[in-house]
Amino acid sequence: MKEELLSQLAKIVGQDYVSNRPEELYLYSRDPGAQKPRRVDYVVMPKTVAEVQKIVMLANQEKIAITPMGAGLTLSALTVPLKGGIVLDMKRMDRIIEVNEASRYAVIEAGVTQAALRAYLEKNYPHLQHSTPESPPTATIVGNILIHGHGHLTPRYGVNSQMVNGMEVVLPTGEVCKLGSCSVSPQWFSRDPLPDLMGLFLGWLGTTGIVTKLSIQLFPKPSFRDLLIFSSDSVELIPEIISELSQINLLENCFIITQEKPKWAQHIFYIVVISGESEEEFETKKELHNRIFQKHQDKVAPVNEEPAITPLRERFLGVPPFAATAADFRKGGGFEYTGAILPIEVIPQAWQSGIEIAHKHELLYQLGIQLLPNGHSVMLAYSYPFNRADEEDFERARKALDDTNKLTLELGGVVWKPELTAQKLILEKMDANTRGLMDRIKKTLDPNGILNPGNWEVS
Numbered sequence: 330m331k332e333e334l335l336s337q338l339a340k341i342v343g344q345d346y347v348s349n350r351p352e353e354l355y356l357y358s359r360d361p362g363a364q365k366p367r368r369v370d371y372v373v374m375p376k377t378v379a380e381v382q383k384i385v386m387l388a389n390q391e392k393i394a395i396t397p398m399g400a401g402l403t404l405s406a407l408t409v410p411l412k413g414g415i416v417l418d419m420k421r422m423d424r425i426i427e428v429n430e431a432s433r434y435a436v437i438e439a440g441v442t443q444a445a446l447r448a449y450l451e452k453n454y455p456h457l458q459h460s461t462p463e464s465p466p467t468a469t470i471v472g473n474i475l476i477h478g479h480g481h482l483t484p485r486y487g488v489n490s491q492m493v494n495g496m497e498v499v500l501p502t503g504e505v506c507k508l509g510s511c512s513v514s515p516q517w518f519s520r521d522p523l524p525d526l527m528g529l530f531l532g533w534l535g536t537t538g539i540v541t542k543l544s545i546q547l548f549p550k551p552s553f554r555d556l557l558i559f560s561s562d563s564v565e566l567i568p569e570i571i572s573e574l575s576q577i578n579l580l581e582n583c584f585i586i587t588q589e590k591p592k593w594a595q596h597i598f599y600i601v602v603i604s605g606e607s608e609e610e611f612e613t614k615k616e617l618h619n620r621i622f623q624k625h626q627d628k629v630a631p632v633n634e635e636p637a638i639t640p641l642r643e644r645f646l647g648v649p650p651f652a653a654t655a656a657d658f659r660k661g662g663g664f665e666y667t668g669a670i671l672p673i674e675v676i677p678q679a680w681q682s683g684i685e686i687a688h689k690h691e692l693l694y695q696l697g698i699q700l701l702p703n704g705h706s707v708m709l710a711y712s713y714p715f716n717r718a719d720e721e722d723f724e725r726a727r728k729a730l731d732d733t734n735k736l737t738l739e740l741g742g743v744v745w746k747p748e749l750t751a752q753k754l755i756l757e758k759m760d761a762n763t764r765g766l767m768d769r770i771k772k773t774l775d776p777n778g779i780l781n782p783g784n785w786e787v788s
């Protein structure tokens with residue numbers, strides 16, 4: 330049976346792009362995060378939409394699971410199948426189909442990576458950019474958007490999933506469907522004013538359809554860009570500063586971070602990214618932001634000196650910022666973070682409890698806030714490094730992640746990109762009618778339950 334299915338898959342994508350060899354399945358049965366490996370039966374790499382359709386139809390016929398995968402870098406094992414079956418690796422669908430300069434969008438295939446679009450724009454449209462996450466450059470744009478990811482332009486222009494103008498999706502039953510303006514026009518320029526069907530696929534963790542193309546908004550790239558850095562020891566002040574920053578609403582990006590090592594980093598650092606097209610605009614923005622922090626000079630100081638200034642500038646000035654410095658405190662190559670989407674007023678408690686949770690599990694704390702659009706909420710990332718070769722260390726990180734996710738929900742927040750255990754915690758807390766609606770949507774779209782089953786398992 331296994332070999333027969335393999336040869337049917339090979340007929341669709343070609344011998345070279347399907348495998349059930351253990352050494353290849355090994356790579357797909359785990360991700361870089363702290364979750365345990367799981368079984369994969371086949372990996373398939375389609376090149377065209379028609380191939381995706383045929384694979385989906387075959388999976389329906391054989392009642393076998395399909396897990397869509399971009400780069401598999403969420404760290405929460407969302408592309409490691411919960412019920413075996415096929416991993417559908419989208420990397421070969423890597424065309425940048427169109428860039429519309431006037432309406433500022435790019436139409437891309439699902440396998441296009443952050444680095445590929447960035448390099449393409451730098452070469453051909455140097456005045457345009459997309460909102461780039463801190464994730465490794467091989468992460469896909471579609472994978473990031475489908476989990477409601479955040480990029481370097483998020484505080485200013487929106488969560489990355491808000492930057493979608495349209496999609497092409499292969500439904501779990503095999504039909505191809507277009508969403509947004511591209512469903513009535515050759516132009517992929519707008520999500521409005523039609524009924525917003527994008528929500529049937531955003532945040533669903535690959536359980537409702539396979540996105541094959543997507544239109545993402547692009548933004549002007551400013552000529553001037555720099556960081557203002559401040560430090561403080563007052564956790565209580567964070568909500569007030571966020572409110573004042575959003576009052577003027579002129580920043581490009583803002584991080585609020587602390588970490589246990591090295592020792593100088595044990596303060597609260599505000600990293601404010603300022604950009605502007607003219608020098609005058611840039612200098613005015615700098616001045617206005619400096620004023621906010623000067624107002625609190627009894628509790629906040631500018632950071633201009635070593636040992637902090639060089640490492641912070643090196644980490645945060647680039648696009649994307651260099652997140653990997655957070656990854657390897659234990660010198661064992663393991664790191665996972667859980668993201669808490671939080672209302673502003675609970676930040677002080679979420680911050681302090683995060684430090685306590687890390688210490689309870691004998692881990693080093695590392696906390697980082699990214700401001701979400703207009704300062705209405707934040708993503709607070711709690712990072713836990715572990716030594717991959719040390720099973721006890723691994724287990725400590727998993728327990729710390731669980732405790733953190735419980736904390737997030739207790740504080741009235743929502744866990745972002747949740748792994749299986751966190752999905753269950755969310756569903757337990759969710760309004761029963763909302764759960765029921767999710768169940769109906771999933772069953773209607775995917776009657777055989779073939780897409781990434783086990784995730785968002787409502788019934």
Ligand SMILES: Cc1cc2nc3c(=O)[nH]c(=O)nc-3n(C[C@H](O)[C@H](O)[C@H](O)COP(=O)(O)OP(=O)(O)OC[C@H]3O[C@@H](n4cnc5c(N)ncnc54)[C@H](O)[C@@H]3O)c2cc1C
Pocket residue numbers: 396397398399400401402403404407408419439461462463464465467468469470471472473474475476477478479480533534535536538539540541652653781
């Ligand atoms: C060091 C580090 C820093 C990070 N920083 C950030 C950050 O700043 N901002 C941020 O948002 N994230 C960040 N991340 C998290 C993550 O890496 C990114 O969100 C990444 O862009 C996810 O893309 P991916 O291609 O790896 O998605 P995947 O993990 O492959 O997929 C994500 C989800 O989407 C589904 N999926 C993927 N492709 C498709 C498709 N074509 N159709 C249907 N479903 C699909 C998968 O099944 C899965 O559920 C970071 C990760 C690391 C390791």
